[in-house]
Amino acid sequence: MAVNQESLLKKYISKDQEKQTGQAPRRGPGGGPGGRNRGMNATGKPKAAKASVKRLFSYIGNDKYKLIIVLICLLASTVSSLGGSYLLRPIVNNLVAPDTSVQEKISGLLSGILLMVAIYVVGVLASYGQSRFMLKISQNALQRIREDLFNKLQRLPVSYFDTNSHGELMSRFTNDVDVIGEMMNTTIVQVFSGVISLIGTLALMLYTNVILALVVIISVPLFAKAGGAIANRSRKLYKSQQAALGGVNGYIEETVTGQKVVKVFNHEDISIEEFQVLSDHLQKSQMNAQFFGGIMGPVMGNMSQISYAVTAMIGGILCVLGKFDIGGLTIFTNYSRQFSRPINEISMQMNVIFSALAGAERVFDVMDQEPEAADGENAVKDGVMDGQVTLSDVTFSYVPGKVILNHISCYAKPGQKIAFVGSTGAGKTTITNLINRFYDIDSGQILIGGRDIRDYSRSFLRQNVAMVLQDTHLFTGTVMENIRYGRMDATDEEVKEAAKLASAHTFIKRLKYGYDTMLEGAGANLSQGQRQLINIARAAVSKAPILILDEATSSVDTRTERHIERGMDRLMKERTTFVIAHRLSTVRNANCIMVLEHGEIIERGTHEELLAMKGRYYNLYTGKAELD
Ligand SMILES: Nc1ncnc2c1ncn2[C@@H]1O[C@H](COP(=O)(O)OP(=O)(O)OP(=O)(O)O)[C@@H](O)[C@H]1O
Ligand SMILES: [Mg+2]
Incomplete structure (x- = not known):
């Protein structure tokens, strides 16, 4: 029997994308869907993404003191990495200076390198502290999300369960919460440290050489534009990916619980076929989402290479003209690399970020459902009830x-x-x-x-x-x-x-x-x-x-x-x-x-x-x- 792909996908997946906040409509006769609300869908809208980000941060924000420690550690590790590399400038200049003796050059080199090592050691310790604390923060946040979700589930009216597949709901507990966790464990720190090092590098670049710094800064909008365009497309794709995942889980749950019925009516082959359709759909959405999330890194990488080459060339000319020192050029090219590195790193993490945002939207969607109406203020809570x-x-x-x-x-x-x-x-x-x-x-x-x-x-x-x-x-x-x-x-x-x-x-x-x-x-x-x-x-x-x-x-x-x-x-x-x-x-x-x-x-x-x-x-x- 040929499986009607379109209706199958509609049954298991598009439903999710249409799901709304607010009271879930009740199921119509015969178990078919009743009139679903439409209209408030926030799929893929940046506004929804922004709200989700804000809400995710409110979960992290609960651990204020730990967060402050993380920020201090982040700052320390970034400063040490930037400061350490800045030391190269005097070291190199000392090495190429025409009127210093060999002895002075060597002792300058040694003391400079020792100082660098000391600074980097501080940086390593700070990174260790930061990842330890961040892990604790993210695990706490995740636990709260999971608990809030479950608590909400216990408060939802019976009618909500009339219209939502159990497997799909369970997928929100597992896959969606998992991707949020993945993001919290690693990505958030990377984004933070990226931003700090971006600002630090920029300051140092401006300090080292304004003209070259301007060259690098001009390339920023280009990065932003390319990144933004890809990000917009990706966010939607990741949302469909999480929805498709929910659909597949819903189907699996139904088939597992109804395995005997499947066997009684010889539906194994049809089930396999239907599953294949859903699985194909998942594979396609995953391909699309991962592809768009994945090309971000290489696109950004190539753009940064171009900006690197241009700054090196202009810097070289400035040196030849005697308007810039070689030590300065050494660290500047280094910085221009460092400048694009966080951008690249963050863009590499985009797939995690987008899956997490899509997951968060789905999780928050359940959290935002209307619970059973609250009991009245004067509601009777105890005593003896008469059986009349x-x-x-x-x-x-x-x-x-x-x-x-x-x-x-x-x-x-x-x-x-x-x-x-x-x-x-x-x-x-x-x-x-x-x-x-x-x-x-x-x-x-x-x-x-x-x-x-x-x-x-x-x-x-x-x-x-x-x-x-x-x-x-x-x-x-x-x-x-x-x-x-x-x-x-x-x-x-x-x-x-x-x-x-x-x-x-x-x-x-x-x-x-x-x-x-x-x-x-x-x-x-x-x-x-x-x-x-x-x-x-x-x-x-x-x-x-x-x-x-x-x-x-x-x-x-x-x-x-x-x-x-x-x-x-x-x-x-x-x-x-x-x-x-x-x-x-x-x-x-x-x-x-x-x-x-x-x-x-x-x-x-x-x-x-x-x-x-x-x-x-x-x-x-x-x-x-x-x-x-
Ligand atoms: N959750 C629901 N949402 C919408 N309609 C429902 C829902 N549950 C039941 N109905 C509809 O309400 C009607 C009455 O259902 P109900 O379950 O009360 O029947 P019943 O008398 O208990 O039948 P049975 O003897 O089969 O148990 C049916 O027409 C059914 O389609
Ligand atoms: Mg009955």
Whole structure:
């Protein structure tokens, strides 16, 4: 099958370039992209680069004292290198002077060289100090960037993850942070020392010979122009390079996590082909970016050679005319070399700088996303939450304009079990996502314990709403740790008690190390049902007055399900439970069953009442659902 390259690249890469700051739009139905914001994209704009540089420096600026030491060391090493080479002037002049004796010449040479050695030794020590301290500064900055990024990630609303590929996001943590680190470790020092030595050399050149200095200075705008032109082009190319890298990582992540599906549908070859397209694209963007970054050095190098030759020629003529000393010419040509050296060095580092800036933009883009809206100032943060839940006239849409839940009202008393049933996509999970504020509602009100849920802090609210999500998830760690995730201060006994309620105890006991068995790869070594049982135990261990079970027992056999049901009923005696299940036998004993259709509650009542109604529930239960 031929792979449609364009749509593939669009899917995995151009998305990144379009990504904006501000609230990420939510995914549309069927998992496709919803309307993405456009317009604020800062790709490749110098303004964005400038802002990124400023922000990177603010991270470095935290280590003020170390930075001052680095600057002093830099200054010392540059001065020593410039000063050392200036000594050549008296040494050479002394050697070529016509009226000094051989003895004087030799002693002058020796003392001059000794002084040079001393100065250079100071320079070496200063360079050592500077690189030691700079390393510390950059590592600190990097650590802060990584932590800020992760902290932000923990604060982003659920909707952000709806629209961003995990691998691509992870690429920002790895590749993008890495390139920033590379720049901080070496390039920043080089740029600083380059600038200092540039200024120092210029001063010494002016001091040595103004005419020759002017010749060199005239060439500067030429350097700047050539450099600027290449830099502009490069910056854009590096941005695409980092984006392409993110795309490739996103694809890899998807394929690794979905490896079984790939195999089931014999998609290996197509995957390889698709990967090749993305990889080709990455290779091309890398080629372009590295090429442009790389030609900077040679272009600058050649230009400096020309400027070197011109100054040597003019200086020679001045010497012949007796307007300049040979010692002076020796150091001047040396300086003109030194003058262009930092320019060359910095331009050689351009590829690192540009990758880092592109990486920084991508990192800061995540940092600038809107976090979950802050809790109100008077938000209730502790106390006892009553398990009374009221939804009154709730309307909600993921994507503005596309209503998913329509005027939903329902009421649950503590100790009651409320069930939501209805066809796939009816909006059952969505209701539960609203109760714990993964998303905020458009209109209406959700009350818990008689209070609007927006009056509680999110963490307090979620502490009181235990959920077993439709997708199970286990972390790397022991079974014990995974269950304790539900309440960190639960004792071992409480964890075991919860596992018993969830009917997980028996199978956990049979694991090789019981509760201490490590679960790796998201619990890949367990059966789907067992993973669900651990997830239920995790919710059971929390003392939340409200429990939501979203298809929590869908992969568990019916006998075990009965056991869990009994366990949960005991646990939830004084609390409120919301149960979502397709297997209707699961919800038969609920106090109230809500039948949801297209985001509306179309029937409600107990199992018997609903059966007597002979409506939708009856049809679902008896398997007579009309095929519409
Ligand atoms: N993150 C999202 N962004 C945009 N739309 C979504 C999102 N999640 C779900 N939807 C849409 O909302 C509707 C209700 O989805 P929901 O997950 O609540 O269904 P459900 O009743 O739980 O279905 P199921 O029985 O399959 O679990 C669906 O049409 C779905 O396409
Ligand atoms: Mg669902």
